[in-house]
Amino acid sequence: MRRIFSVALIALAITTTVSAWGQDNSLGTWKANIAKTKYTPAPWPVTSLTVTREAAQGGVKVTNTGMRRDGSAINTSYTAKYDGSPSEVTGEGAPYDSMSVKQVDASHFTYESKNSKTKYHANGRMAISSDGKTMTTTASGTDADGKPMTLKLVYDKQ
Numbered sequence: 070m071r072r073i074f075s076v077a078l079i080a081l082a083i084t085t086t087v088s089a090w091g092q093d094n095s096l097g098t099w100k101a102n103i104a105k106t107k108y109t110p111a112p113w114p115v116t117s118l119t120v121t122r123e124a125a126q127g128g129v130k131v132t133n134t135g136m137r138r139d140g141s142a143i144n145t146s147y148t149a150k151y152d153g154s155p156s157e158v159t160g161e162g163a164p165y166d167s168m169s170v171k172q173v174d175a176s177h178f179t180y181e182s183k184n185s186k187t188k189y190h191a192n193g194r195m196a197i198s199s200d201g202k203t204m205t206t207t208a209s210g211t212d213a214d215g216k217p218m219t220l221k222l223v224y225d226k227q
Contacts, residue, residue: 098121100118108219109217109218133146164212178194180194188215190210191218203223205223206220
C-alpha cells in the first residue's frame with residue numbers, strides 16, 4: 070500500500086510539472102505603455118507598439134505593429150520555439166532580424182535578439198505580473214551603431 074501511494078504521489082508531481090510548463094501567461098494582445106517605458110539613450114525611437122502573442126507548436130507566434138518616431142511603420146512577425154533556437158523575423162520596423170526565446174515558467178521568459186546586418190544585439194527578460202495585466206520586458210545590449218543601450222518596456226494587457 071505504501072509503494073502504491075509513493076508511485077501515485079510521484080505521478081501526480083510529474084503531471085503537475087508537465088502541465089505547468091505547458092502554460093503561457095504571455096499569450097494575448099499587449100499595448101506598450103510609452104509613459105512607463107525607459108530607454109537609454111533616450112528617447113525611445115517608438116511612439117506606439119502593439120504585440121499579439123499566439124500559441125504555436127512548442128513556442129509562440131508574435132506579431133508587432135506600431136509606429137516609429139520617424140513616421141515609419143512597425144509590422145513584423147516571427148514564430149519562435151521555446152528551446153532558444155534562433156527564428157527569422159520578417160517584416161519592417163524592428164531593429165533585429167533574429168529572435169530566440171526560452172520559457173523559464175508560465176510567466177517568465179528570456180530572449181536574445183540580433184541583426185545580421187548591423188551591430189544590434191540584445192539579451193533580455195520578460196515577466197508577466199501575478200494579476201496577468203502587465204508584461205515587462207527588460208533588455209541590454211548594443212544598438213545598430215554598436216553603442217550601449219538599455220530598455221525597460223511596460224505593456225498593458227488589452
